[in-house]
Amino acid sequence: MSKTITIDGRTIPFEEGQTIMEAATAAGIYIPHLCHHPEYTPHGSCKLCTVKVNGRVCSACTFPAMEGQDVLNDTKELRDDRRKITQMLFVEGNHLCPGCEKSGNCRLQAVAYYLNMLDNHFPHFYAKREIDASHPDVMIDHNRCIFCTLCVRASQQKDGKDVFAISGRGINKHLIVNAQSGLLKDTNLEVADEAAHICPTGAILIKRTGFQVPIGQRIYDHQEIDQVSLETEHPRHDE
Amino acid sequence: MYEHLETAENRDNLKRVVVDPVSRVEGHGKVTLLLDADNKVQQARLHIVEFRGFERFIQGRPYWELPVLVQRLCGICPVSHHLAAAKAIDQLVGVDPENLPASADKLRRLLHFGQVLQSHALHFFHLSSPDLLFGFESDIAKRNIIAVLGEYPDIGLQGVKLRKYGQEVIRMISGKRIHGTGAVAGGMNKSLTKAERDYLLEDIDQMITWAAGSVALIKKVHCSNLPYYDDFATLRTNYLGLTKPDGALELYHGGIRAKNDKGEMIMDQVDYCQYNDYIHEEVRSWTYMKFPYLLSLGQEKGWYRVGPLARVNNCDYINTPLAEAARVEFKAHSGEAMVHSTLAFHWTRMVEALHCAESIKGLLNDPDIMGHDLVAQGEKRYEGVGVIEAPRGTLFHHYQVDENDIVTKVNLIVSTTSNNMAMNESVRQVAAEYLSGRELTEPLLNNLEVAIRAYDPCLSCATHAVGKMPLQLELIDAEGKLIDKLVKHSDGQIERDGDF
Ligand code: FES
Numbered sequence: 214m215s216k217t218i219t220i221d222g223r224t225i226p227f228e229e230g231q232t233i234m235e236a237a238t239a240a241g242i243y244i245p246h247l248c249h250h251p252e253y254t255p256h257g258s259c260k261l262c263t264v265k266v267n268g269r270v271c272s273a274c275t276f277p278a279m280e281g282q283d284v285l286n287d288t289k290e291l292r293d294d295r296r297k298i299t300q301m302l303f304v305e306g307n308h309l310c311p312g313c314e315k316s317g318n319c320r321l322q323a324v325a326y327y328l329n330m331l332d333n334h335f336p337h338f339y340a341k342r343e344i345d346a347s348h349p350d351v352m353i354d355h356n357r358c359i360f361c362t363l364c365v366r367a368s369q370q371k372d373g374k375d376v377f378a379i380s381g382r383g384i385n386k387h388l389i390v391n392a393q394s395g396l397l398k399d400t401n402l403e404v405a406d407e408a409a410h411i412c413p414t415g416a417i418l419i420k421r422t423g424f425q426v427p428i429g430q431r432i433y434d435h436q437e438i439d440q441v442s443l444e445t446e447h448p449r450h451d452e
Numbered sequence: 453m454y455e456h457l458e459t460a461e462n463r464d465n466l467k468r469v470v471v472d473p474v475s476r477v478e479g480h481g482k483v484t485l486l487l488d489a490d491n492k493v494q495q496a497r498l499h500i501v502e503f504r505g506f507e508r509f510i511q512g513r514p515y516w517e518l519p520v521l522v523q524r525l526c527g528i529c530p531v532s533h534h535l536a537a538a539k540a541i542d543q544l545v546g547v548d549p550e551n552l553p554a555s556a557d558k559l560r561r562l563l564h565f566g567q568v569l570q571s572h573a574l575h576f577f578h579l580s581s582p583d584l585l586f587g588f589e590s591d592i593a594k595r596n597i598i599a600v601l602g603e604y605p606d607i608g609l610q611g612v613k614l615r616k617y618g619q620e621v622i623r624m625i626s627g628k629r630i631h632g633t634g635a636v637a638g639g640m641n642k643s644l645t646k647a648e649r650d651y652l653l654e655d656i657d658q659m660i661t662w663a664a665g666s667v668a669l670i671k672k673v674h675c676s677n678l679p680y681y682d683d684f685a686t687l688r689t690n691y692l693g694l695t696k697p698d699g700a701l702e703l704y705h706g707g708i709r710a711k712n713d714k715g716e717m718i719m720d721q722v723d724y725c726q727y728n729d730y731i732h733e734e735v736r737s738w739t740y741m742k743f744p745y746l747l748s749l750g751q752e753k754g755w756y757r758v759g760p761l762a763r764v765n766n767c768d769y770i771n772t773p774l775a776e777a778a779r780v781e782f783k784a785h786s787g788e789a790m791v792h793s794t795l796a797f798h799w800t801r802m803v804e805a806l807h808c809a810e811s812i813k814g815l816l817n818d819p820d821i822m823g824h825d826l827v828a829q830g831e832k833r834y835e836g837v838g839v840i841e842a843p844r845g846t847l848f849h850h851y852q853v854d855e856n857d858i859v860t861k862v863n864l865i866v867s868t869t870s871n872n873m874a875m876n877e878s879v880r881q882v883a884a885e886y887l888s889g890r891e892l893t894e895p896l897l898n899n900l901e902v903a904i905r906a907y908d909p910c911l912s913c914a915t916h917a918v919g920k921m922p923l924q925l926e927l928i929d930a931e932g933k934l935i936d937k938l939v940k941h942s943d944g945q946i947e948r949d950g951d952f
Contacts, residue, residue: 421857425636
């Protein structure tokens with residue numbers, strides 16, 4: 214007999230060692246997330262996956278599933294919280310979708326659509342952030358970094374390198390690269406590295422490829438992020 | 453002519469009339485008139501609140517974003533900016549116009565014809581037809597598209613549908629009716645499917661018929677009041693625009709041609725990448741908008757007009773039969789080598805709309821628009837110039853990038869800027885001829901707007917609700933005291949404000 218938890222009243226099985234996120238994904242339940250990626254160690258920083266476990270607020274991507282948990286996921290309260298979190302992400306950086314080449318393929322944008330975010334609600338920070346276009350093939354636009362650390366983890370865990378890190382705290386938090394000069398061109402990042410492709414937003418981009426995918430053929434043109442996520446992000450235990 | 457009205461000799465004891473903002477014009481504008489005690493115009497200026505800082509906004513961005521970023525310059529002709537930027541960044545990836553794959557070239561042309569058609573239809577039917585059909589001094593409550601739809605339902609509806617069709621062409625190619633994608637450095641990101649092509653073919657014959665009908669309509673309106681139409685705000689100027697190498701009308705790509713008021717060639721087939729050697733821009737302290745002029749003729753005599761009137765005046769022929777016949781008729785009506793009537797912009801705008809509709813049909817029947825060879829690639833360059841004939845006239849985009857592909861320098865000359873001098877001259881002329889010595893009334897001030905609107909100016913190249921602009925007239929005496937104020941609300945109601 215496998216162990217079970219309930220999510221929004223639905224009983225689903227889980228395997229020992231799985232997080233709530235992994236158990237949910239395996240059962241075909243979408244929990245909104247940005248910093249979570251099935252292939253990498255959970256980081257639990259974006260808080261978009263916030264759920265209520267037996268009345269307590271937890272991050273589904275880091276919280277282990279345990280027998281008898283009663284998880285609330287798709288409630289109005291949690292949706293409202295997630296929308297606010299997303300709005301904060303938008304105003305903290307400079308996310309100008311209309312001019313952004315990631316538009317239509319961007320997970321931040323897609324999550325915002327999914328959560329029915331219609332405005333920014335909070336005042337814009339208009340943070341002054343830079344671009345690092347020094348690398349011949351890869352560009353960092355710091356305006357769009359949400360500090361999910363997926364590039365950090367992909368570089369370490371998949372590419373066997375250590376190109377990216379997050380430095381600073383709070384409002385001074387920023388993405389740095391592993392080079393004395395502070396420039397991407399002086400790191401050992403290569404265009405084929407997973408870290409160059411994993412950014413959920415338009416912060417790390419492959420140069421000279423923007424807008425090549427026409428509207429109508431982009432990832433989120435016909436499917437919402439919940440569907441895409443369940444179809445593409447296979448849980449670990451399936452592998 | 454009326455240059456003396458640019459700056460009044462003695463500005464003391466003059467009262468100020470402000471028309472702000474100019475309604476039914478895309479963007480923001482303000483006309484100020486300084487009147488003397490006898491209501492004689494002593495100074496007339498069109499001030500422009502133009503997009504400032506846009507150049508700064510794109511500096512520092514990677515060049516491949518440009519075609520999409522610059523679309524934000526304008527809510528009415530974003531596609532023109534999109535394509536001008538695309539032509540410039542083609543050069544950054546080493547692709548000259550002749551090396552663009554045939555499919556990409558034709559898709560861009562199709563996109564552009566759709567854009568010009570929708571913009572011209574918008575201008576003619578939504579913005580100008582109220583004046584043209586009801587008269588320039590008609591009741592203000594009538595001067596909007598709703599009134600046109602009420603009294604001329606067929607004409608109004610055709611205008612709406614012509615515009616919609618142009619937008620559908622844009623949507624099929626760029627994915628969205630406004631602010632889509634499409635052109636990328638060296639080509640296009642998609643071609644049309646057969647289904648998309650067939651969808652557009654369905655209505656094209658109807659569009660050609662309606663466009664031809666609108667040419668006939670404007671011709672009738674123009675010719676039924678010939679002295680007025682030929683004299684109102686009329687200027688004998690130089691004209692500038694692109695033409696094909698054989699002198700045919702061209703909207704997407706060609707060499708620069710300029711003719712003087714007698715129709716004599718000033719320059720022909722000049723490579724637009726060298727525009728800097730031929731055109732300079734003068735700055736004046738009282739407006740944000742610059743004044744371009746032809747270097748060879750100097751600041752005083754070198755200003756010129758662009759747009760439909762300039763293009764139809766300049767070209768030797770049009771390569772689609774109905775539009776060509778319409779051009780011949782248009783030229784014949786004046787009996788002069790060049791037509792200088794400012795209100796003739798409307799007529800030529802419709803000749804071009806007809807040309808667009810005919811050209812769209814031609815391209816839709818060309819299998820290349822469904823081809824798959826869409827992008828070319830060459831050697832990286834550091835500078836690119838893209839020039840296109842936007843609905844309102846010649847549009848210049850000029851960029852420099854660094855070794856990291858980041859934009860370092862931007863220069864844009866938008867169409868409305870090229871018409872700046874002419875618009876000001878027309879304002880001065882109308883102010884002097886129609887307003888001097890008469891009491892100020894709204895229809896009189898509308899005459900001023902009619903002159904400006906003939907150029908279809910896109911004053912801030914920013915999106916504004918069409919026809920919804922409130923209009924404010926202020927009379928200010930020499931001491932700066934407000935002595936009268938007329939407010940036109942967005943619903944057309946006029947109110948005298950305050951206790952005057
Ligand atoms: S996905 Fe769980 S905190 Fe980001």
